[in-house]
Amino acid sequence: MHKNSLAYRDTNYFTPLVTDYLDQKENVQQFYGLFPTLENFQEQIALKKENYDAAGGTEKREVLTGILKEQYRDIKISEATASNFDLLKEETTFTVTTGHQLNLFTGPLYFLYKIVSAINLARDLKKAYPQYNFVPVYWMATEDHDFEEISFFYLHGKKFQWNPPKSEKTGGPVGELPTTGLNDVFELFSAEIGNTKNAGQLKQWFKKAYLEHDNLADATRYLANELFGEQGLVIMDAHHAELKRLYIPQMKKELLDQVSYKAVQKKSETLEQEGYNVQVNTREINLFYIQKGLRERIIEKNGKFFVHENEISWSKEELLELLENHPERFSPNVLLRPLYEEVILPNLCYIGGGGELAYWLELKGLFEAVNITFPVLLLRNSVLLQTEKQDQKRQKLNISLPELFLKRHELINRKVRKISNIDIDFSPQKEHLVEQFRGMYELAEKTDKTFLNAVKAQEVKQLKGLDHLEKRLLKAQKRKLEDEVSRIADLQNELFPNGGLQERHHNFSEFYLEYGEDLIPALLNSLEPLELKFDIIAL
Structure with a gap:
């Protein structure tokens, strides 16, 4: 195995905003905090510690640890992950986080690259700052409701599509979706990959994840833990009442003051003035309302609040009472989810793809408006695998x-x-x-x-x-x-x-069939998150 690297700009697959960010162009610096260098994390640690501790960090750590242990109750936990649960209680522990949708059988290859980036960054930070602890976190996007985006994967040029029974509603949070209908995908997948040793491992993972768990969130947690549990990865589902309770002050401010709309709109306009495309447009209220089979945005009109394309409505007083009693029924959208993450986690760095970084670069004004530390933004590793x-x-x-x-x-x-x-x-x-x-x-x-x-x-x-x-x-x-x-x-x-890029199309199973248990260790040993280069790896 050997590795070569290219500057992201030289691949011609990344937007000017992303490549200008990586080049630290002066006109982009107003949209982020500290740039991802090993040295800058010392200052980021100090900023986050002061901000997080002042906002009830000890209580948040206790809640966080308790919920993680509850969510892992039916999963075999590695020593490294169990240790990270305990470390999260300590004021000297911080997280590095990546997030991803609950794509069927991990979806495209870059699912692996995101998580490897987080694990390796936590490793590098521990070497540089041994007095602190660093925990890699995979934030499952369990509240997303775009089923069509996550319901398939590609292998050998074929599309393996999940078609749930028509009786199952697929418009609500995808994490709650029952795994019914995936037996058909398993049969087709099994026939495609044959009966080698590596194929047997893939079949076992698919079967145990999707045929032995009741919903998509539990299935995804099991699979991600099987792939990365030994490296201490902590897998988090933030769709939980007690975690949302920690976020009530920010959600209340959003409902009453529309704080994100004002702050994000200003940054978005500045981005456009600098000649960049805006990734996500903000709304007046960037919260959804959730109930079974439903995730729809909340709209305010003439002092009353409504659920879009629904008959549900509240007065201001009724809505605030509902928020206090049932915070789990409120869900941040793509622009408020980053703030939710940074409120509840002692997080230093968010690791994402080019599209994710593009919308994070719209958010600095929002973080300043609500006095939450803006994280370091790191472009995940990108890889072209070749034999x-x-x-x-x-x-x-x-x-x-x-x-x-x-x-x-x-x-x-x-x-x-x-x-x-x-x-x-x-x-x-x-x-x-x-x-x-x-x-x-x-x-x-x-x-x-x-x-x-x-x-x-x-x-x-x-x-x-x-x-x-x-x-x-x-x-x-x-x-x-x-x-x-x-x-x-x-x-x-x-x-x-x-x-297009291989990492946005192929499923990891295509390479696991060939390389088996050597695949993930090869990535862990090769990828350097702070190099900020596109890697070409010959396996």
């Missing part, structure tokens, strides 16, 4: 790593030009033509200026003609070099499914 055979094929085709990330037509055209014995580049001819027409423009200026348009039209026509000839020659040469072109296309198809 040694694929890497050898790349080298035989003389494709550099940066070239591998080019769009297919661009890569093929570049390689055809390079390996061809004909120089199919008409740039010199085009430059010569432009120079000739420059003289014709001067002549037209001196004689009859009305001919300028005619000269321009002729120049455009002849340049287009050269473009056309260049493309025809390139096409003809591609036919002559059909074998090389085919091998280049096949390699890119293997490594970039549907022209």
Whole structure:
């Protein structure tokens, strides 16, 4: 196994906002706190400790530990995880957190990369600051309600889709969804992967997770614990009444003062003024109301509160009483969930993908408005996994790593030009033509200026003609070099499914079938979260 790395900017798969953040461009610095360097965590620890302790940190730690033990009651806990539960009670313990949806059988590969990033960052921080403890946390997005986004995974180019019985409502929090209907997926999955030792382990994980647990939250917790429990990962479901009770002051402020709308709107407008796209648009109230099979946003109108597209409504007094008595019925949306996380956890750093960091960068003003410490934002590790055979094929085709990330037509055209014995580049001819027409423009200026348009039209026509000839020659040469072109296309198809990043498409089972129990240790040993580079790993 060996690893190479590229700057994220050189992959052409990340937005200008993300790459400018990684480059610490001056115009982006107003949207975050401390940048993710090992040295900056010393200051982040001091800031979080003071803020968290002043807001009832001891009580929060007790509640947190009790709920985690309750949620793990039916799961075999590793010594490392059990130790982390106890450490969370101590004022010298902090968390590093990543979050993810409850995708079926983990969904795309980057589920693994997020968690490995958190585990390895906790490891690095412990080495740098041994007087403190650092716990990696996976925050399960159990309150999300977009079932369509999480109900499938891809293996060997095939889509394995979960279709619950029509009697089951899928519009409420996905963590509460019964796992009925997943036996059919298990049968298809089992038939696809065969009967090797590694296939047997995958079948066991799927069966125990989804056929022996009643809901999606419990199934996901079991599976994530099986994959990462030995590394001390703490898996958290924040959809709990006692955790929500700790968040009541912020939810009350949201309902009455619409604090997030005012703060986030201002930052979003500033982002747009700096030329960046806004990831998430804020609403007047960024809370949902939850009951079985329902998660819908709360709307205020003329002093009354309503549930969107529903007959449920309250007066202000009724709503505040409901919040006090049943905080679990209120659910933060994508913009308030980060604040909820930072209120209840002694958290130093949030680790997310490019899209997640983009909406976190809208939130600094909100954190300042409610006096909660803004965490360090870290882009999770991104990885392209290839076999040694694929890497050898790349080298035989003389494709550099940066070239591998080019769009297919661009890569093929570049390689055809390079390996061809004909120089199919008409740039010199085009430059010569432009120079000739420059003289014709001067002549037209001196004689009859009305001919300028005619000269321009002729120049455009002849340049287009050269473009056309260049493309025809390139096409003809591609036919002559059909074998090389085919091998280049096949390699890119293997490594970039549907022209996108592998990590956003393939399921981990595709690689586990090949590498088995060596897969996760290889990632843990290779990925360095604070390097801030895109990794290409040949296994």
